[in-house]
Amino acid sequence: MTVCLTKVRRREIMKKIPTGVSDLDAIIKGGVPAGSVVLLFTEIGAGGLEYVYTSSAKILRVKEEPRDISAILGDVCKGSVLPEDVFYITFSRSKEDILDEVKASFNQDYYDMIENGLKFEDFSQEYFQRTMVPSGWSREPNANDLFSESTESDLLDELVHFLDNNAENNMVVIDSITDLLTNSSIDENKLVTIIKGMRRASKKWGGIIYLLLSKGIVDKSLEYQIIDSVDGVLSFEWSKTSRSSQRQRYLLVDKFMSVLPHLKREKIARFTAEVTDYQGYTVINYQKIR
Numbered sequence: 554m555t556v557c558l559t560k561v562r563r564r565e566i567m568k569k570i571p572t573g574v575s576d577l578d579a580i581i582k583g584g585v586p587a588g589s590v591v592l593l594f595t596e597i598g599a600g601g602l603e604y605v606y607t608s609s610a611k612i613l614r615v616k617e618e619p620r621d622i623s624a625i626l627g628d629v630c631k632g633s634v635l636p637e638d639v640f641y642i643t644f645s646r647s648k649e650d651i652l653d654e655v656k657a658s659f660n661q662d663y664y665d666m667i668e669n670g671l672k673f674e675d676f677s678q679e680y681f682q683r684t685m686v687p688s689g690w691s692r693e694p695n696a697n698d699l700f701s702e703s704t705e706s707d708l709l710d711e712l713v714h715f716l717d718n719n720a721e722n723n724m725v726v727i728d729s730i731t732d733l734l735t736n737s738s739i740d741e742n743k744l745v746t747i748i749k750g751m752r753r754a755s756k757k758w759g760g761i762i763y764l765l766l767s768k769g770i771v772d773k774s775l776e777y778q779i780i781d782s783v784d785g786v787l788s789f790e791w792s793k794t795s796r797s798s799q800r801q802r803y804l805l806v807d808k809f810m811s812v813l814p815h816l817k818r819e820k821i822a823r824f825t826a827e828v829t830d831y832q833g834y835t836v837i838n839y840q841k842i843r
């Protein structure tokens with residue numbers, strides 16, 4: 554694992570991995586603890602994906618140009634660690650679709666970092682294999698069958714195998730848990746158990762795993778099970794009050810045992826956020842929660 558420019562005695566401090574959102578990293582003193590599984594619990598369009606793209610692009614940029622760490626991530630991250638690689642796991646979306654979205658939303662520098670540095674892992678063949686989706690829709694049409702092949706490969710087993718081989722010292726984005734929960738072939742209980750196991754194994758891996766989950770897609774009891782199974786929850790939502798713009802984005806740190814106790818009391822709040830093509834996802838202010 555690469556140390557961000559300072560000689561730090563790792564035994565003396567808790568290793569942190571930057572989020573890539575500099576104002577947030579400043580507040581939580583350098584990032585989130587290494588070895589964390591973090592749920593990005595997002596309302597549709599409220600910033601979960603933008604957070605992922607921003608985090609990935611900025612971390613990849615600093616890995617390419619370590620001297621720019623202060624300008625990109627802030628001075629507080631000089632004592633943090635960087636993942637060796639950044640992986641992006643997708644089930645229903647193609648790499649090209651994601652790159653097109655990044656290109657339409659951010660400037661060329663962000664796009665170049667993600668196109669050249671992000672390592673995509675496409676599980677679409679396994680995801681669609683027991684559905685009525687034609688095989689050519691999810692992969693190169695190199696077979697004569699009309700529908701996806703009915704194979705014995707299990708998507709969750711393949712995901713576990715991939716993490717076992719690639720999660721150590723790395724940042725892994727799983728896009729998304731929503732896809733898995735809305736696939737009729739996926740056992741919800743098995744998925745929750747895997748997330749719990751992932752949380753345990755992540756302490757050994759020492760990297761960070763982000764799980765994307767859209768709000769309101771599955772019932773509350775299942776949402777709570779998933780929330781209870783991870784280390785931290787960053788919640789992305791739209792304003793719901795008449796006193797502010799209906800298009801205002803907010804970020805809440807809903808759960809993070811190793812982060813919340815270190816926040817100053819006045820900072821335990823709902824953070825106002827915005828997304829720009831130049832800076833990506835940024836925290837611009839905070840509001841106390843009464």
